[in-house]
Amino acid sequence: MKKHNFYAGPSILPEYTKEKTAEAVLNFAGTGLSVMEVSHRSKEFVAVVDEAVALVKELLKVPEGYSVLFLQGGASLQFLMAPYNLMGLKAAYLNTGVWSKKAMKEAKFFGEVVEVASSADANFNYIPKQFDTPADASYLHYTSNNTIFGTKVNAPEANVPLVADMSSDIFSRPVDVAKHDLIYAGAQKNLGPSGATLVIVKDEALGKIDRVIPTMLDYRIHIQNESMFNTPSTLPVFACLQTLRWLKELGGVEAIEKINIEKAAVLYDEIDRNKLFQSTVPNKEDRSLMNVTFVMAPEFAELEKEFLDFATAKGMIGIKGHRSVGGFRASTYNAMPIESVQALVDTMQEFEKKH
Amino acid sequence: MKKHNFYAGPSILPEYTKEKTAEAVLNFAGTGLSVMEVSHRSKEFVAVVDEAVALVKELLKVPEGYSVLFLQGGASLQFLMAPYNLMGLKAAYLNTGVWSKKAMKEAKFFGEVVEVASSADANFNYIPKQFDTPADASYLHYTSNNTIFGTKVNAPEANVPLVADMSSDIFSRPVDVAKHDLIYAGAQKNLGPSGATLVIVKDEALGKIDRVIPTMLDYRIHIQNESMFNTPSTLPVFACLQTLRWLKELGGVEAIEKINIEKAAVLYDEIDRNKLFQSTVPNKEDRSLMNVTFVMAPEFAELEKEFLDFATAKGMIGIKGHRSVGGFRASTYNAMPIESVQALVDTMQEFEKKH
Ligand SMILES: Cc1ncc(COP(=O)(O)O)c(C=O)c1O
Ligand SMILES: Cc1ncc(COP(=O)(O)O)c(C=O)c1O
Ligand SMILES: [Mg+2]
Ligand SMILES: [Mg+2]
Ligand SMILES: [Mg+2]
Ligand SMILES: [Mg+2]
Structure with missing residues (x-):
């Protein structure tokens, strides 16, 4: 019987991604080795990361001055890294349910978290539209698509930079990257298998905070090392590249x-x-x-x-x-x-x- | 021509692991779906994690009172998580080269790091054996195998619990887990592809430090959620399971x-x-x-x-x-x-x- 895969994530991937990944698990880029067993610093794998980064930039029309990273830890680690790197004394969060709440929890570690609006009053079944963002907030964080409550938000108007968790709708619709200091997404919905996390960050938004950042949580370290400060999640990134190629072929x-x-x-x-x-x-x-x-x-x-x-x-x-x-x-x-x-x-x- | 894969990591994996993974990328556990596109909470994938945890315990003879986790972020994130969770005012580190140094760097964030001994004087080409560990150190950290300098250490004698980075020799030889509060290893040498990190932690060593730990960096959170606080790196963990099965079959x-x-x-x-x-x-x-x-x-x-x-x-x-x-x-x-x-x-x- 034909199966119809409606999982919320990890979730359905293109046949193309599955076929190319299965092939590369046995023989990657003609090396005779598995994509699981080649050095991340081999020229074959560096080419994978370079092409994936280039395709992310092309497909999302990422402007100059942004870096694209493939990290580990899922969107959940980004809940922490975002404020660690970007939050001064205050940050604003739009609360559209579980994922926003989890993001807010980590930010409270660093300072004042202003919940600009919440739809908790109706079990998050709508998107609040009228709210003010404090002008002294370092950023306004929103969850572009709430995977659990089945809601979507368009990039809110705000007088501060945006930070967006796009885990469950990245690459599903155009996005105005320029409004954002940071966009992040676990790969395991529209991109690839779990284990890779996509980060798009504005270079000049970094280094403004007077706080010691642990090495692995510092975006600047990962930018300097082109996602290879430590071993990236090689097979998941390879699979993401296949999906990006598929999407480009399909028209973006x-x-x-x-x-x-x-x-x-x-x-x-x-x-x-x-x-x-x-x-x-x-x-x-x-x-x-x-x-x-x-x-x-x-x-x-x-x-x-x-x-x-x-x-x-x-x-x-x-x-x-x-x-x-x-x-x-x-x-x-x-x-x-x-x-x-x-x-x-x-x-x-x-x-x-x-x- | 036959290729001989001497990569330092990601590195050679058993044929068994490659074949089973390639199969599961196309059809996982008879679901008709790829292992990359099934929910981590599906019964089929939960069975993967459960079996992998059980095999780690069996193969390393892990005593009662320890938890086995599959996390993300590589050994490099463990350099941070180890002191975050276990270090009081002081921790001791044996410096056998680059990896030990990187681990020490993150620990300095939390208190006094005592370098009990170092082989820096000879470009880390030997293992220092005579040293004292301060009795008030929370633990003594060592790198069981230095991937770069080609050295190995046996679990040092110490009057404090041990913490070990076993990234490059885990499962290569027996280890007395009971001497350790924590053992961690990036998967990408003896276990599977990069993207999964194995952690073996003594439950009662946790919760003793008076410090707020960010959610994703708190071992207790991952223990409570059986490695599923957030989406684990599903395909890498699946591949690790295959290697564990292969190793058991071979005699452990x-x-x-x-x-x-x-x-x-x-x-x-x-x-x-x-x-x-x-x-x-x-x-x-x-x-x-x-x-x-x-x-x-x-x-x-x-x-x-x-x-x-x-x-x-x-x-x-x-x-x-x-x-x-x-x-x-x-x-x-x-x-x-x-x-x-x-x-x-x-x-x-x-x-x-x-x-
Ligand atoms: C919108 C959103 N944010 C964050 C997460 C957490 O992602 P991860 O499991 O990769 O940490 C999810 C997971 O489903 C999600 O849907
Ligand atoms: C002994 C040792 N520790 C730590 C690491 C870093 O691991 P990761 O790249 O998974 O962060 C390595 C990587 O090769 C290693 O060999
Ligand atoms: Mg390059
Ligand atoms: Mg109706
Ligand atoms: Mg269970
Ligand atoms: Mg000779």
Whole structure:
């Protein structure tokens, strides 16, 4: 049976990425060695990092004066590195749920964290839009896509530089990098396997803070060493490169955004139409294009388990919702083909007919 | 031509690890999905971590009361995490070269670092054996195998707990874990690809320090969450599991130690015998079983480049020495077959005949 991979992360990757990675695990760049067993300083692997960095810059139109890094530790380590490197006495955070909260927790270590707005009052099912950012904050941090609550934010207007956790929607739509001092993302949604973390940082934003930064947490160290201060996560970075090549071939972020909008529309339309289901995000403009969260309509609440089993039997994988939202979550990342979205829609319709 | 992989890390892995990983990149545990695209919380992947932890405990005879973790960030992040979690006002370090120095640098952040001994006076070509460890040090840190200088240390006698960076010789020989509060190792030598870091930590050594520890740097957080506080490096951990299975099948660390001793002996004997070459580590008991460092004998110094080219043409990969030692380094990790060591020896003999 065909499987439809709706995992929230690690999540579906392009066939291209999987094939090229499987090949390189056995024979990398014609070396006769596995990509897992060559020195990160070999010319073959340095070429991987160089090309990956160049493609990130090209695809996201990264302006001059920014560095692109592949680090380890996931976005969670960035929750710490961001304030360590950039926060003076105060930083502002937009709280759109779990991930923002975790980011705020690490920043509190360094000074005053101003929560400029929060949608906690409605279990983070919307994006607060009216708020003020203190002019003396070092930055405004936001989570561009909340993987758990199924919401998305556009880069907020602010009179301070932005810092963004783009873990779950990077490369899914264009981004104005110039508004940001820092963008970071765990690779394991739109880019590659877990183990690599993408960082895009504005060079001149660094070195302004009067604080000793441990070596491994200092962006300047990683910039000076071109992501090779210590051994990078070689195989994950190799796999990321394959996805970047695939995305470029497909037409880049502008092209994939169109496809993502179309895929999400097919699913949201069915959720809205189908009497059994409803979206958890009432405001359409706040709905994520990557993580479509929905629940049973109140009258059909008791069917939740039955639908999960029904859909699982039809090959849908990973659609159980996160425990803080309940219901279902279908992640429709870049690599997800519209056929899989359609298969889920068909399953919802079939289930509706039974009830 | 057959390639002989002498890279110092990332480095040679067993055929078994490569084959099983290539398979799982296409179809993991019969899921029809890649190991790169399944949730780390899926039952299939949780089983990977559980088995890997169990095998580490079995192979290293880890006593009760220790936790085994797979983290990210490499051994370099452990240079920071070790003192963050374990160091009070003072810690002791045995300085056997670059890696020890880097570890000391991060510890200085937290208090007084006592260098109990150093072999800097002879470019780290021996292991200091007579030294005192201050009784009020939180621990004595040592690098069990210095990858760059080709030396190995046995667990020093000390009246304080030990902390060991075993990045380049873990699983190559038995270790008395009970003497240690902490053992850590980047995976990319004897275990798997880079991107995973193995940590073995004594539970009751934690929580004694009166310091706020950032979430991602706190071993207790990772223990509570069984290495899944955030997304672990899934594919690297999967590959590590394959190597652990391979090692168990082969007879464990006791069996591989015998093989390692034999392999190293073949190479050191040739270095000693061959008039063109000499070891960089005069004291035989200090010689690493994993990284065999050697240089041209002084009378033949000008042949260095010629030998490198000659050996490269014969399929030897990665034997150029680290710039801080010069000459050559042949890493003979667990997965290296004796045939590759013999091929290098043959090459050295052939080169000798030419001169
Ligand atoms: C938006 C967002 N931020 C941060 C994280 C944490 O990333 P990591 O597990 O790589 O630390 C996630 C993980 O799913 C996420 O979705
Ligand atoms: C003994 C030793 N310690 C630490 C490191 C650094 O490890 P990583 O690159 O994973 O941070 C290395 C790397 O080669 C090493 O050989
Ligand atoms: Mg370069
Ligand atoms: Mg509906
Ligand atoms: Mg468990
Ligand atoms: Mg000799």
